[in-house]
Amino acid sequence: MGKGQPSYTDEEFVAAIRRDDDRALAQLYRLHFPMISHYVLQNSGTEDEAKDVYQEGVMVFYEKVRDGSLELSCQIKTYLYAVCRRLWLKRLTDKTRFGGRLDDHEPYLETGAEADLEEAEERDRRLGTMAQALDRIGEPCRSLLEGFYLLDKSMQQLTAEFGYTNADNAKNQKYKCLVRLKKLFFNQYQEQI
Numbered sequence: 001m002g003k004g005q006p007s008y009t010d011e012e013f014v015a016a017i018r019r020d021d022d023r024a025l026a027q028l029y030r031l032h033f034p035m036i037s038h039y040v041l042q043n044s045g046t047e048d049e050a051k052d053v054y055q056e057g058v059m060v061f062y063e064k065v066r067d068g069s070l071e072l073s074c075q076i077k078t079y080l081y082a083v084c085r086r087l088w089l090k091r092l093t094d095k096t097r098f099g100g101r102l103d104d105h106e107p108y109l110e111t112g113a114e115a116d117l118e119e120a121e122e123r124d125r126r127l128g129t130m131a132q133a134l135d136r137i138g139e140p141c142r143s144l145l146e147g148f149y150l151l152d153k154s155m156q157q158l159t160a161e162f163g164y165t166n167a168d169n170a171k172n173q174k175y176k177c178l179v180r181l182k183k184l185f186f187n188q189y190q191e192q193i
Contacts, residue, residue, distance in 0.1 A: 010076045017065045029058055032077050036084045043088065053091065057084035060120050083117055133184040141177035148174055 008016060008024055016024030033054050040050035060083050064070035072079060134142055140162055147153040147161065155167040155174075164170040 010072070013076055014065055014070070014072070017062060025058075025062065028076070029054075032080050035077065035081060039081070039085065040088055044092065045088065049088075049091070053084050053087045054080075056087050060117055063120065086117055129188050130185055133181055133188055136184055137177065137181050140173075141180060144170075144174055145177050145181060 008027065013024055013028050017028075033050075036054045036057065037047065037050040040053055041047065045053075057080050061070070061076070061080060134145070137145075144158060144162060147158050148155075153161070155170050158164070158174070159167045159170040162170065162173075164173065
């Protein structure tokens, strides 16, 4: 490794990332990028596209490690390769530079990366739909829900901030806003399916 850089095993990388060790993440990032860069460049890509795909792949890995849902049945290198390969083939397919279906090309290594990537994409889609629903709900519902759920404000704080007569009225309004938000979310979600 580089000067002054500790060398990690796969288990140590996972443990260090769970501890928020930025050095381990930076080292992991540098360690496997050449492999992904080579793959993308050999398959009609550019250096910038390789960086983008690798960044996305590392983020899928990082999020899985941080939320404790990663079940690593292979080396980190293999996992990242499978995730990044899938991302790159999907990107090529989207750009229509590459004919055929993803399943038609080289069998994937069974790493669990496929399911992790699909899960991350679905979560991102739901979060995007939720953001759109929040944009459409309007005020004061948006600020009330954001205050309670995102900013962890108490009902007493929200009562004072929004001028409700008591915390029960604020709670009732929050409930009505939440019902409206759910309705907007599920209507949009169904339209996207």
